[in-house]
Every structure is written in C-alpha cells, then in structure tokens.
Amino acid sequence: MTKVDFYMQKKNGLISSLRFFKKAIQLIGSLSRCYVWVQLFLTIVLNVSPVLSLLIMQMILNALQLAFVDIMHIIKLILIYVFLDLIQSFIQALANLYTSKVELNFNLWLKKKLLLKTASLSVQDFEASETYDLIRRAQYAENGSIIYFVNTSIQIIGVLISSLSYLLILFTLDIKLLPCVLFVPIIKYIISVKINNKRFALVYNRAPDERKQWYWSFLLTNGVAVKELKLNNLADFFVSEFEKLTNIFNNQDYNLSKKSIIQMLIFTLIEQIIDGCIFLYIILRGIGGEILIGSVVTYTRSIIQAKSSVKNILSKYAEVKRHELNISQIYQLLDLTEEETTNSGIKITSLESIEINNLSYRYKCSKKYVLKNYICLFDYLFISS
Numbered sequence: 001m002t003k004v005d006f007y008m009q010k011k012n013g014l015i016s017s018l019r020f021f022k023k024a025i026q027l028i029g030s031l032s033r034c035y036v037w038v039q040l041f042l043t044i045v046l047n048v049s050p051v052l053s054l055l056i057m058q059m060i061l062n063a064l065q066l067a068f069v070d071i072m073h074i075i076k077l078i079l080i081y082v083f084l085d086l087i088q089s090f091i092q093a094l095a096n097l098y099t100s101k102v103e104l105n106f107n108l109w110l111k112k113k114l115l116l117k118t119a120s121l122s123v124q125d126f127e128a129s130e131t132y133d134l135i136r137r138a139q140y141a142e143n144g145s146i147i148y149f150v151n152t153s154i155q156i157i158g159v160l161i162s163s164l165s166y167l168l169i170l171f172t173l174d175i176k177l178l179p180c181v182l183f184v185p186i187i188k189y190i191i192s193v194k195i196n197n198k199r200f201a202l203v204y205n206r207a208p209d210e211r212k213q214w215y216w217s218f219l220l221t222n223g224v225a226v227k228e229l230k231l232n233n234l235a236d237f238f239v240s241e242f243e244k245l246t247n248i249f250n251n252q253d254y255n256l257s258k259k260s261i262i263q264m265l266i267f268t269l270i271e272q273i274i275d276g277c278i279f280l281y282i283i284l285r286g287i288g289g290e291i292l293i294g295s296v297v298t299y300t301r302s303i304i305q306a307k308s309s310v311k312n313i314l315s316k317y318a319e320v321k322r323h324e325l326n327i328s329q330i331y332q333l334l335d336l337t338e339e340e341t342t343n344s345g346i347k348i349t350s351l352e353s354i355e356i357n358n359l360s361y362r363y364k365c366s367k368k369y370v371l372k373n374y375i376c377l378f379d380y381l382f383i384s385s
Contacts (some may be wrong), residue, residue: 017153017317020324023331028102031109035102039151042095043158049088051165054301056081061294103147110146113140114330120338133207133335137329145331149323152316159316163309169302173282173291180278181306184271188264189314195260196322202252203326209245210351216242272305278303 284295359374
C-alpha cells in the first residue's frame with residue numbers, strides 16, 4: 001500500500017470528518033467565534049422554510065377543491081406563503097454577504113499564518129523534497145477550502161432536516177416509497193466518494209512533477225536564465241518537457257472524468273424509470289379520488305425535493321471528504337515543528353578563516369553522495385560593525 005493510499009484510508013469515516021470539523025471550527029474561531037453559530041441558524045431557517053411553503057400550498061389547493069370555500073382563510077394562507085418567501089430571500093442575501101466577508105478575512109489570515117509557518121521551519125526541513133511538496137499541496141488547498149469545508153458541513157445538517165421533513169410527508173402516503181426514493185442517490189454517492197479519492201490521489205502524487213512544471217515555466221518566462229537558455233538552446237527542451245507533463249495530467253483527468261460520467265449516466269437512467277413509476281402511482285391515486293389535488297402536488301414535489309435533498313446530502317458529504325483530504329495538507333504543514341531561535345550565544349567580532357574538513361553529504365532520497373570527504377580552507381578578514 002502506498003503512502004497516500006494508507007493516509008487516505010486512515011482519514012475516511014464519519015469520526016475523522018467530525019475531528020476535521022472540530023479542528024476547522026477552532027481555526028475559524030481564532031478569527032470569528034460566532035461565525036459557525038450564525039451559519040447554523042441561517043442554514044436551518046433556509047432549509048425549513050421551503051417545506052413550510054409546500055405544506056401551505058397544499059392547504060390552499062385542497063381548500064379550493066372543497067365544496068365550501070372560505071375566501072378569508074385562503075387569503076391568510078397566501079399572505080403567509082408570500083411572507084415566508086420574502087423572509088427566505090432576505091436571509092439568503094444576508095447569509096451570502098456575511099459569508100463573503102468572513103471568507104475574505106479568513107483567507108488572508110490563513111495565508112499569513114502559512115507564510116509565517118514556512119518562514120519558521122529549519123534549514124534541515126528544506127533539504128527534504130517532501131517539505132516542498134507539502135507546501136505546494138497546502139497552497140493548493142488554502143484558497144477557501146477550510147471555510148468551504150465548514151459551510152458544507154453545516155449545510156449538510158440543514159439539508160438533512162429538510163430531507164427528513166420531505167420523507168415524513170411521503171411516509172404519510174406510503175412507506176414503501178422511501179426505499180425507491182433513496183436507492184439510486186446512495187449508489188451515486190458511493191461512486192462520487194471513490195472518484196474523489198482517486199482525484200485526490202492524482203493531485204497528491206503529481207506534486208513533484210508539478211514543481212518541475214512550474215520551474216520550467218519560471219525559467220522560460222522570468223528572464224533569470226535567458227542567456228543560458230539561448231547559449232545552450234534549451235528553450236525547446238523545456239517547452240517539450242512542459243508539454244509532456246501537461247498531456248499526462250490532462251489524460252489522467254480526462255480518463256477519470258469519463259469513467260465518472262459513464263457510471264453516473266447509467267444510474268441516472270435507472271433513476272428516471274423509478275421516478276416515472278412513482279409519479280404514475282401518485283397520479284392514479286389522485287384520479288381514483290383517494291387524495292385531493294393539493295395532496296397530489298405536495299407528494300409529487302416531496303418526491304422531487306426529497307431525492308434532491310438526499311442527493312445534496314450525499315454529494316456535499318462527498319465534497320466534505322474531498323476537501324478533508326485537501327485541508328489535511330494544511331494541518332500537516334501547521335503541525336510541523338518550528339525551529340527554535342534564540343538571541344543568546346557567542347558574539348563573533350572577527351572571522352579570519354573557515355576550514356572544511358572531511359565533509360560528506362547526500363540527499364535523503366538518494367544513496368549517491370553529492371559531497372564526499374570534502375576539504376577546503378578559506379582565509380577571511382571580517383570586522384564586525
């Protein structure tokens with residue numbers, strides 16, 4: 001089992017998600033303590049109000065079908081329906097504005113924290129290529145990943161409440177409908193999780209090659225080695241290597257996307273057939289007079305919304321797992337041991353010579369020594385100011 005496979009396997013599961021959620025809340029809480037509670041309140045309100053609106057619409061339509069129509073009662077229901085819709089729109093706008101403000105401030109705070117952390121690492125840390133790979137993956141994950149992770153986790157709670165409400169409405173019609181509604185979304189979720197894990201593995205394992213790609217682009221576009229490039233005619237070589245790696249990345253992404261699309265398409269067709277049968281069942285009960293028109297509309301919309309909510313929960317949880325894998329790189333970087341610095345020590349006022357005697361060095365990933373038994377003597381005269 002590769003290192004990334006073991007790490008991903010260890011991070012899977014609801015318990016690990018809760019641990020990540022707690023750690024993310026602590027990070028955000030360093031900047032805004034009330035953010036999570038405000039988001040939770042807004043999310044619950046936004047997910048409950050559509051269910052209430054649907055039930056009010058059912059009452060209006062059923063009242064119109066009855067022999068005796070109470071106009072004042074219907075007008076009151078319409079006013080409540082409109083009021084709920086206005087409240088939902090207002091809260092949605094408020095939530096978007098609040099989230100945007102906190103996200104911008106938090107992204108700046110986190111970027112600064114990562115830069116300070118990188119600056120505090122020891123020279124020995126930077127002798128390992130793994131450190132550069134970790135920094136690059138953390139930079140890839142830092143832009144909004146933690147805020148998105150927390151927001152999505154909170155949204156799962158809200159959508160879970162609304163989906164249970166819709167399923168409860170369907171339960172009052174026929175309990176046998178529930179497995180039919182839930183089967184395909186669960187299968188799609190399992191596929192999404194597997195695809196997300198494979199996508200993370202691609203990003204994780206290509207970090208060294210992405211550093212090569214960035215370095216070749218840097219040499220070609222920043223002018224720091226323009227003389228050497230022209231003198232040795234290396235531009236075509238670097239462009240060719242850059243193109244090869246890009247094509248490899250593109251092929252990997254395309255093959256993964258193609259596999260995902262084909263699998264999702266098959267289960268979408270199955271889902272449409274099941275939905276058609278359920279809708280036919282509800283309409284036949286309405287034609288037979290077993291339920292009123294308002295109830296037919298409510299049950300039909302409840303199926304649509306319940307399926308949508310269940311899909312939303314599973315897809316959001318899959319997104320949570322994907323971002324969990326990404327932000328784990330941020331946590332790994334923040335958990336690295338910082339170099340201890342001190343102002344005490346020996347004060348050097350002059351430096352007359354430097355002697356290197358039998359110095360040997362090799363990189364961790366190589367058995368070959370780049371320096372072996374190196375001996376050198378430098379004579380200097382240095383006067384401190």
